[in-house]
Amino acid sequence: MTILEFTDVHLSFAGVKAIDGVSFTVGRKELFAVIGPNGAGKTSIFNVLSGVYRPRSGRVVFDGTDLVGKRPHEIAALGMARTFQNVELFANLTVLENLMLGRHNHIRYGPLSAIAWLGRARRAELAARAAVEQIVDFLELEQWRRLPVGLLPYGVQKRVELGRALAMEPKLLLLDEPVGGMNVEETEDMARFILDIRDELDIPIVLVEHDMGLVMDLADRVLVVDFGRAVATGSPADIQHHPDVIRAYLGEVQPT
Numbered sequence: 001m002t003i004l005e006f007t008d009v010h011l012s013f014a015g016v017k018a019i020d021g022v023s024f025t026v027g028r029k030e031l032f033a034v035i036g037p038n039g040a041g042k043t044s045i046f047n048v049l050s051g052v053y054r055p056r057s058g059r060v061v062f063d064g065t066d067l068v069g070k071r072p073h074e075i076a077a078l079g080m081a082r083t084f085q086n087v088e089l090f091a092n093l094t095v096l097e098n099l100m101l102g103r104h105n106h107i108r109y110g111p112l113s114a115i116a117w118l119g120r121a122r123r124a125e126l127a128a129r130a131a132v133e134q135i136v137d138f139l140e141l142e143q144w145r146r147l148p149v150g151l152l153p154y155g156v157q158k159r160v161e162l163g164r165a166l167a168m169e170p171k172l173l174l175l176d177e178p179v180g181g182m183n184v185e186e187t188e189d190m191a192r193f194i195l196d197i198r199d200e201l202d203i204p205i206v207l208v209e210h211d212m213g214l215v216m217d218l219a220d221r222v223l224v225v226d227f228g229r230a231v232a233t234g235s236p237a238d239i240q241h242h243p244d245v246i247r248a249y250l251g252e253v254q255p256t
């Protein structure tokens with residue numbers, strides 16, 4: 001039961017092989033992590049998944065649909081939501097307003113019914129508000145819900161960004177360094193929410209993260225990339241001791 005198949009994908013920038021024949025699959029109940037040293041190709045993999053880059057060759061199949069050639073908004077509408085390395089929210093809007101924006105692809109009514117606040121428009125708006133309140137509750141954002149996002153601590157902003165992705169009711173969630181720049185307490189909170197998303201909301205997750213401890217604690221399986229290639233795929237316990245993984249992180253050990 002796979003939600004995502006990434007098969008023999010190649011992507012180059014002016015001679016740099018950012019992705020050099022990487023393949024992996026993600027299961028429907030899986031928390032799948034992609035790790036690797038700086039410049040290894042992790043962000044490029046995310047950008048191919050979300051339609052920002054079109055690969056030179058290879059297949060990317062999401063829930064039965066081939067994604068290659070699709071635009072980012074089309075991929076989002078198919079049910080793939082992402083967060084970004086740097087928080088990308090509307091700083092002047094409140095938490096609730098930012099979360100409502102995440103629902104826009106679920107709101108289907110014409111401008112006339114919206115102006116007249118009739119039937120479908122009213123029902124869709126009320127359903128969106130109810131869904132957003134559930135997310136506020138789930139991510140424990142109550143105390144900040146009516147504050148502009150720009151005023152909130154960084155860790156809370158990252159949580160709002162996660163909430164906005166959840167507001168899309170995704171079939172798959174892509175998290176790009178969800179604990180990057182966070183302190184220990186914020187990291188622990190985020191780790192708990194990520195696990196709850198997989199276990200309670202039943203949403204599979206692909207995670208790119210530099211925090212090894214977090215990856216080892218959370219991931220069901222891990223893909224290690226280096227110089228655009230897949231070095232190893234396996235459980236956290238398996239890959240930790242894999243000689244190619246140790247080499248990728250520590251460099252070649254020279255005999256003395």
Ligand SMILES: Nc1ncnc2c1ncn2[C@@H]1O[C@H](COP(=O)(O)OP(=O)(O)OP(=O)(O)O)[C@@H](O)[C@H]1O
Nearest residue numbers: 013016017018036037038039040041042043044045
């Ligand atoms: N838009 C681009 N133009 C040119 N080269 C790029 C571009 N994006 C990525 N690259 C190159 O592709 C390679 C992979 O980069 P990528 O950002 O995917 O790595 P990464 O593993 O996400 O790195 P980091 O951990 O530093 O974020 C690098 O050599 C990078 O310089």
